[in-house]
Amino acid sequence: MDELHHTCQWGTGKPWGVAATETGMSRLALSDADKQARDWFVETTQSLGCSVQVDAMGNIFAIRPGREDGPPTCAGSHLDTQPSGGRYDGILGILAGVEMLKVLKDHNVQTAYPVGVVNWTNEEGARFPISMVSSGVWAGEIPLDRAHNLQEVGGGTATMKSELERIGFLGSLPASYKAMPLAAHFELHIEQGPILEAEKQKIGVVKGVQAYRWYTVEVTGREAHTGTTPFSSRGDAMLAAARMIALSHDSARKHSALASTGILTLTPGSVNTIPGAVRFSLDVRAPLDSTVEALEKEFKEQFAKIVSKESTGGLAVEVNWQTDSVSPAIHFHEDCITAVREAAVSVTGKEALVRDMVSGAGHDSVYASRHCPTSMIFVPSRNGISHNPEEYTNPEDCAIGAEVLLQSVLRYDRQ
Amino acid sequence: MDELHHTCQWGTGKPWGVAATETGMSRLALSDADKQARDWFVETTQSLGCSVQVDAMGNIFAIRPGREDGPPTCAGSHLDTQPSGGRYDGILGILAGVEMLKVLKDHNVQTAYPVGVVNWTNEEGARFPISMVSSGVWAGEIPLDRAHNLQEVGGGTATMKSELERIGFLGSLPASYKAMPLAAHFELHIEQGPILEAEKQKIGVVKGVQAYRWYTVEVTGREAHTGTTPFSSRGDAMLAAARMIALSHDSARKHSALASTGILTLTPGSVNTIPGAVRFSLDVRAPLDSTVEALEKEFKEQFAKIVSKESTGGLAVEVNWQTDSVSPAIHFHEDCITAVREAAVSVTGKEALVRDMVSGAGHDSVYASRHCPTSMIFVPSRNGISHNPEEYTNPEDCAIGAEVLLQSVLRYDRQ
Ligand SMILES: NC(=O)NCCC(=O)O
Numbered sequence: 001m002d003e004l005h006h007t008c009q010w011g012t013g014k015p016w017g018v019a020a021t022e023t024g025m026s027r028l029a030l031s032d033a034d035k036q037a038r039d040w041f042v043e044t045t046q047s048l049g050c051s052v053q054v055d056a057m058g059n060i061f062a063i064r065p066g067r068e069d070g071p072p073t074c075a076g077s078h079l080d081t082q083p084s085g086g087r088y089d090g091i092l093g094i095l096a097g098v099e100m101l102k103v104l105k106d107h108n109v110q111t112a113y114p115v116g117v118v119n120w121t122n123e124e125g126a127r128f129p130i131s132m133v134s135s136g137v138w139a140g141e142i143p144l145d146r147a148h149n150l151q152e153v154g155g156g157t158a159t160m161k162s163e164l165e166r167i168g169f170l171g172s173l174p175a176s177y178k179a180m181p182l183a184a185h186f187e188l189h190i191e192q193g194p195i196l197e198a199e200k201q202k203i204g205v206v207k208g209v210q211a212y213r214w215y216t217v218e219v220t221g222r223e224a225h226t227g228t229t230p231f232s233s234r235g236d237a238m239l240a241a242a243r244m245i246a247l248s249h250d251s252a253r254k255h256s257a258l259a260s261t262g263i264l265t266l267t268p269g270s271v272n273t274i275p276g277a278v279r280f281s282l283d284v285r286a287p288l289d290s291t292v293e294a295l296e297k298e299f300k301e302q303f304a305k306i307v308s309k310e311s312t313g314g315l316a317v318e319v320n321w322q323t324d325s326v327s328p329a330i331h332f333h334e335d336c337i338t339a340v341r342e343a344a345v346s347v348t349g350k351e352a353l354v355r356d357m358v359s360g361a362g363h364d365s366v367y368a369s370r371h372c373p374t375s376m377i378f379v380p381s382r383n384g385i386s387h388n389p390e391e392y393t394n395p396e397d398c399a400i401g402a403e404v405l406l407q408s409v410l411r412y413d414r415q
Numbered sequence: 416m417d418e419l420h421h422t423c424q425w426g427t428g429k430p431w432g433v434a435a436t437e438t439g440m441s442r443l444a445l446s447d448a449d450k451q452a453r454d455w456f457v458e459t460t461q462s463l464g465c466s467v468q469v470d471a472m473g474n475i476f477a478i479r480p481g482r483e484d485g486p487p488t489c490a491g492s493h494l495d496t497q498p499s500g501g502r503y504d505g506i507l508g509i510l511a512g513v514e515m516l517k518v519l520k521d522h523n524v525q526t527a528y529p530v531g532v533v534n535w536t537n538e539e540g541a542r543f544p545i546s547m548v549s550s551g552v553w554a555g556e557i558p559l560d561r562a563h564n565l566q567e568v569g570g571g572t573a574t575m576k577s578e579l580e581r582i583g584f585l586g587s588l589p590a591s592y593k594a595m596p597l598a599a600h601f602e603l604h605i606e607q608g609p610i611l612e613a614e615k616q617k618i619g620v621v622k623g624v625q626a627y628r629w630y631t632v633e634v635t636g637r638e639a640h641t642g643t644t645p646f647s648s649r650g651d652a653m654l655a656a657a658r659m660i661a662l663s664h665d666s667a668r669k670h671s672a673l674a675s676t677g678i679l680t681l682t683p684g685s686v687n688t689i690p691g692a693v694r695f696s697l698d699v700r701a702p703l704d705s706t707v708e709a710l711e712k713e714f715k716e717q718f719a720k721i722v723s724k725e726s727t728g729g730l731a732v733e734v735n736w737q738t739d740s741v742s743p744a745i746h747f748h749e750d751c752i753t754a755v756r757e758a759a760v761s762v763t764g765k766e767a768l769v770r771d772m773v774s775g776a777g778h779d780s781v782y783a784s785r786h787c788p789t790s791m792i793f794v795p796s797r798n799g800i801s802h803n804p805e806e807y808t809n810p811e812d813c814a815i816g817a818e819v820l821l822q823s824v825l826r827y828d829r830q
């Protein structure tokens with residue numbers, strides 16, 4: 001925990017309490033703060049006996065040799081955060097991985113094969129708006145070019161490639177499971193939801209991840225004067241967008257799915273000009289791919305109605321869709337699930353403290369699982385809150401999670 | 416028209432056609448482009464025999480002496496534009512005023528009392544979000560301090576005072592009708608609406624202006640993860656704001672009023688974080704003050720329902736209102752209305768080409784009318800479009816409007 005808080009000096013965010021460690025984090029991917037955290041990661045893992053390689057997406061692989069050569073069994077997660085995120089999302093997984101390396105060194109443990117820790121780039125998708133984009137490139141699911149050319153949100157001109165170059169993390173290793181095969185991928189992560197806390201359980205054995213898709217919706221109307229333009233002559237892009245956002249929520253609720261809008265920009269942005277254009281993000285999630293697909297279809301139909309003349313009561317408005325990313329529902333590998341479950345029961349000492357779960361959030365383990373056996377370990381989140389400075393997991397739960405991670409990796413290595 | 420297009424070199428905006436003059440304007444108040452237009456205005460009116468005074472709000476009064484001393488009868492309007500506005504809104508009124516000064520000089524006309532042209536600062540309220548703020552200070556309706564401290568929209572730190580100082584237009588004359596009394600105020604303006612064009616008429620005699628109020632609505636929810644936070648645990652500020660915007664439109668429609676949202680910002684602005692805070696502008700208009708007041712009351716009640724737990728189906732959200740400006744319904748002075756009507760009939764030669772109107776937009780004439788007889792002259796707007804680069808009034812109609820302005824001022828001066 002000391003080391004975790006130590007690394008939170010890079011990108012310290014909003015305070016939520018009085019203690020020095022009671023702040024959130026604001027460490028956007030490939031920012032100066034991210035570079036500092038990465039430099040720390042490289043130095044620390046090297047000093048713990050790892051060889052470090054950086055690939056073309058800035059993914060960092062720190063690998064500790066085993067008795068025999070072969071692909072490493074890795075603990076992986078991410079050091080980047082949301083613009084106003086917390087100290088645990090991603091960070092806990094990396095720090096627990098580093099702790100594992102320390103324990104192995106302190107106890108002179110020799111594993112059968114190499115083991116390691118991976119820091120994946122821009123997992124959050126907060127600065128460059130595709131989540132898990134760099135594990136996605138590694139998995140061959142997202143083209144390198146598309147990822148390199150991804151522009152930062154908020155109108156800046158930086159791309160992933162330009163920022164990788166700027167901070168010195170555009171590595172020479174190809175970003176691919178072919179150049180850097182993994183034996184297995186285990187990820188310790190905070191739950192980011194309310195279940196473990198509510199059920200007074202300690203460890204979630206993550207069997208899979210729900211499906212989600214991200215879209216950018218562009219609404220184009222006509223700029224006009226707010227005081228002189230009757231409703232019958234308006235093409236109000238903001239009104240249409242507002243109706244779409246409300247509708248997406250109502251429809252998702254009916255399907256027991258989720259829909260959320262986290263980004264919205266409009267032009268020209270003047271109190272007395274009706275916006276001519278609005279762009280907003282739409283994040284749609286459900287346990288089944290088919291539900292997400294059905295919702296996409298329904299939204300497209302309903303949004304087309306919202307922009308029609310009949311519905312606006314004025315001019316027709318245009319709507320355009322762009323699919324930014326597709327993350328299908330994933331089921332993790334039984335061997336890894338079993339390793340985590342056995343480790344969890346052995347560490348907590350009680351089956352009742354351990355439960356199977358499906359993750360609501362995406363994780364790099366989604367893409368890792370395409371090319372190696374994978375599973376995840378969840379620990380409780382206070383009030384189920386994440387992507388918020390107040391995100392918190394108590395030190396005891398962090399320690400239990402780290403112990404389960406270590407044991408899962410060792411069990412798998414032995415196997 | 417040549418001079419009008421000449422001045423549009425300062426702040427040229429988006430093209431909508433092929434000709435050099437077929438572009439909109441982007442000349443935000445107190446920008447560098449506005450300074451250039453102001454410098455032109457000062458030099459030109461001085462060369463036409465005017466003495467020029469600048470007040471503490473940067474309002475510029477160009478006054479041509481008459482046979483006798485006394486308060487001037489003025490043509491007034493504004494040189495600032497929307498971020499993506501047109502070449503006529505405000506600009507036409509000032510250029511027609513300058514044309515009036517030329518005609519008087521060319522024909523050696525001596526008026527009974529002084530006449531002049533006023534350029535009012537930040538009429539649009541687009542950069543500093545109170546419309547007609549500087550005529551409002553002149554009228555004693557808006558405190559000088561409040562206006563000076565007004566911050567630009569979009570998160571910049573510039574205030575009206577800092578920008579007035581920067582461009583050299585913070586004048587020493589007090590911004591007050593007491594220091595600069597006017598005998599009368601006439602304003603030529605484009606209609607910005609569809610009526611004159613639809614009715615094939617040439618001049619609108621503006622008898623008054625409808626009521627309007629501007630509000631900033633702040634919605635505060637809780638930042639949380641879009642993938643792991645069930646609807647039942649959400650405080651989604653964007654969803655609540657979307658419902659408010661849709662509702663304000665629907666209610667305004669029922670009251671034959673107008674409601675519009677031209678600015679919306681949210682934080683933190685990440686695809687997978689539910690926005691914790693949203694701020695949006697709300698512009699509400701109706702012919703009667705009582706309708707605007709009734710709508711304000713209704714919105715406050717309805718918005719309070721939208722943010723309640725029952726309605727969000729999750730956490731309660733907070734809503735806060737701020738009233739940014741109040742512009743009550745105005746009836747102009749009969750003497751000025753009569754002067755405009757008689758001038759219009761004499762210029763067009765046909766009563767059928769002239770009609771009485773009420774303005775949907777606010778104008779500096781609203782505040783001028785508090786302290787001197789006032790009226791306005793409208794000319795047709797193509798397709799009723801304004802606050803849009805495509806705003807257009809043909810040269811013949813501009814000329815008719817300028818002629819009516821000149822004659823209205825001379826009629827009133829003689830009277
Ligand atoms: N764990 C996490 O916050 N991942 C970000 C990707 C997502 O939006 O689910």
Ligand SMILES: NC(=O)NCCC(=O)O
Nearest residue numbers: 227272538539546776777
């Ligand atoms: N005429 C004009 O566009 N005035 C701006 C103030 C308003 O919003 O009505």
